Amino acid sequence: MTITQTLPYFIIFLLFILTTTPPTKAQPFSCKPSSKCNSLIDYVSPNDTTISNITTLFGISKNLLSFLGANNYPPTTLPSLAIKAKQTVKIPFPCRCANGTGTSDGLPVYKVVPEDGLFHIASDIFGGLVLYQQIQAANNIADANKILVGQELKIPLPCSCDEVDGQAVIHYGHVVPAGSSVEAIAKQFDTTQETLLKLNALADPADLKAGVVLDVPLKACNSSISSDSRDYPLLVPNGSYAITANNCVRCKCDAANNYTLQCEPSQIKSSIWPTCPNTQCNSVFLGNSTSSGCSRTTCAYLGYDNQKIITNLTTVSTCSTSPSSATKINSQGWRWNFLVAVQLVLLSLYLFQ
Ligand SMILES: *[C@@H]1O[C@H](CO)[C@@H](O)[C@H](O)[C@H]1NC(C)=O
Ligand SMILES: *[C@@H]1O[C@H](CO)[C@@H](O)[C@H](O)[C@H]1NC(C)=O
Ligand SMILES: *[C@@H]1O[C@H](CO)[C@@H](O)[C@H](O)[C@H]1NC(C)=O
Ligand SMILES: *[C@@H]1O[C@H](CO)[C@@H](O)[C@H](O)[C@H]1NC(C)=O
Ligand SMILES: *[C@@H]1O[C@H](CO)[C@@H](O)[C@H](O)[C@H]1NC(C)=O
Numbered sequence: 001m002t003i004t005q006t007l008p009y010f011i012i013f014l015l016f017i018l019t020t021t022p023p024t025k026a027q028p029f030s031c032k033p034s035s036k037c038n039s040l041i042d043y044v045s046p047n048d049t050t051i052s053n054i055t056t057l058f059g060i061s062k063n064l065l066s067f068l069g070a071n072n073y074p075p076t077t078l079p080s081l082a083i084k085a086k087q088t089v090k091i092p093f094p095c096r097c098a099n100g101t102g103t104s105d106g107l108p109v110y111k112v113v114p115e116d117g118l119f120h121i122a123s124d125i126f127g128g129l130v131l132y133q134q135i136q137a138a139n140n141i142a143d144a145n146k147i148l149v150g151q152e153l154k155i156p157l158p159c160s161c162d163e164v165d166g167q168a169v170i171h172y173g174h175v176v177p178a179g180s181s182v183e184a185i186a187k188q189f190d191t192t193q194e195t196l197l198k199l200n201a202l203a204d205p206a207d208l209k210a211g212v213v214l215d216v217p218l219k220a221c222n223s224s225i226s227s228d229s230r231d232y233p234l235l236v237p238n239g240s241y242a243i244t245a246n247n248c249v250r251c252k253c254d255a256a257n258n259y260t261l262q263c264e265p266s267q268i269k270s271s272i273w274p275t276c277p278n279t280q281c282n283s284v285f286l287g288n289s290t291s292s293g294c295s296r297t298t299c300a301y302l303g304y305d306n307q308k309i310i311t312n313l314t315t316v317s318t319c320s321t322s323p324s325s326a327t328k329i330n331s332q333g334w335r336w337n338f339l340v341a342v343q344l345v346l347l348s349l350y351l352f353q
């Protein structure tokens with residue numbers, strides 16, 4: 001065969017390679033075996049849609065409040081709210097780690113419709129959050145071209161439960177926008193370039209490509225939640241909230257508030273209890289605080305069990321750590337208490353003379 005004879009075959013071969021090689025967008029996140037946690041991933045909807053259609057697609061329509069919280073929509077938002085094409089929303093989902101990688105635990109499940117193909121499902125329906133080969137492997141499909149209408153496919157979204165630098169974090173699969181950089185993403189999400197490079201096995205910041213699902217560790221707000229509470233560890237990232245304690249408590253996180261979790265009554269009907277149990281600390285309402293000198297006393301949320309919501313008055317120092325000034329305030333407080341005690345003694349002497 002001459003070159004002119006083989007050229008068409010060569011072109012067909014090239015086209016075959018180009019059309020069957022998917023863009024390398026999604027890679028699994030590394031994760032220590034046998035851990036479970038909650039995770040987040042971006043979804044950029046290709047078409048105009050609604051919250052309801054998105055939560056149905058991802059199998060989380062029963063957890064509407066956790067979707068609303070992750071995206072900081074008010075808890076009263078209706079599922080019919082429109083989401084515009086190309087708008088990004090965060091999907092909260094359960095993560096399970098096995099064999100060194102993390103994947104979504106049992107959801108989403110996608111039901112094949114006529115004319116579907118694995119590549120279309122991975123790239124168009126799920127916006128490139130998975131590769132079609134990962135769907136194929138997760139469902140033990142021998143031939144990627146043979147899927148059946150009505151067949152239910154598990155979609156393995158990437159996630160992780162690993163601590164980062166000894167801290168519990170929320171792993172967030174961030175779809176890299178065009179024109180972004182590792183440095184800009186690190187700055188936006190309050191982490192470092194080195195952490196992002198290490199976590200995503202990137203040798204060089206220049207290796208970052210738009211559309212990639214980047215593993216971004218989000219710091220959680222600190223809280224006093226006890227380890228035997230049903231919602232332990234309640235990890236809430238900056239700029240979002242979680243509804244917990246059978247819907248009775250709403251906890252929000254704001255980096256501007258020193259990453260301290262702030263919980264208050266949710267004002268929502270309980271999902272289990274006929275009415276929400278008492279959340280007050282004596283006379284102080286959950287979430288209310290009083291400040292004096294260098295300390296702030298807050299009625300803090302400590303967790304819940306079958307019967308009750310546990311709260312406690314906790315005192316935190318709001319001054320920058322300077323031991324000498326703390327001692328001064330303490331001794332002033334002591335002197336004040338002493339004066340009050342003396343007055344009380346004088347008053348009782350006067351009353352009972
Ligand atoms: C939402 O899903 C329903 C049922 O699948 C469909 O009929 C409707 O067109 C979708 N709405 C939007 C805005 O995508
Ligand atoms: C992990 O690997 C083992 C052995 O290779 C395999 O049997 C098992 O299905 C894998 N688990 C997952 C969740 O992929
Ligand atoms: C978006 O619309 C296109 C064209 O109508 C369709 O092929 C695709 O499946 C839609 N994507 C989703 C997620 O509904
Ligand atoms: C909360 O703060 C303590 C000490 O200040 C720290 O040891 C712990 O790791 C923090 N937890 C989170 C989730 O940041
Ligand atoms: C925290 O979230 C708010 C609101 O989403 C955002 O404006 C701010 O930049 C975030 N701060 C950090 C440190 O991530």
Ligand SMILES: *[C@@H]1O[C@H](CO)[C@@H](O)[C@H](O)[C@H]1NC(C)=O
Binds near residue numbers: 264265285286287289
């Ligand atoms: C205390 O909390 C209640 C209910 O959460 C609220 O209505 C009230 O305004 C708060 N009071 C103060 C002083 O913050």
Ligand SMILES: *[C@@H]1O[C@H](CO)[C@@H](O)[C@H](O)[C@H]1NC(C)=O
Binds near residue numbers: 224302312313314315
């Ligand atoms: C409640 O708060 C007090 C004072 O901050 C603290 O000593 C106590 O250990 C707390 N109780 C619980 C159960 O955390």
Ligand SMILES: *[C@@H]1O[C@H](CO)[C@@H](O)[C@H](O)[C@H]1NC(C)=O
Binds near residue numbers: 256258318
């Ligand atoms: C956060 O902590 C810093 C230093 O530890 C302190 O100066 C600041 O007042 C705190 N802010 C709040 C809102 O507590």
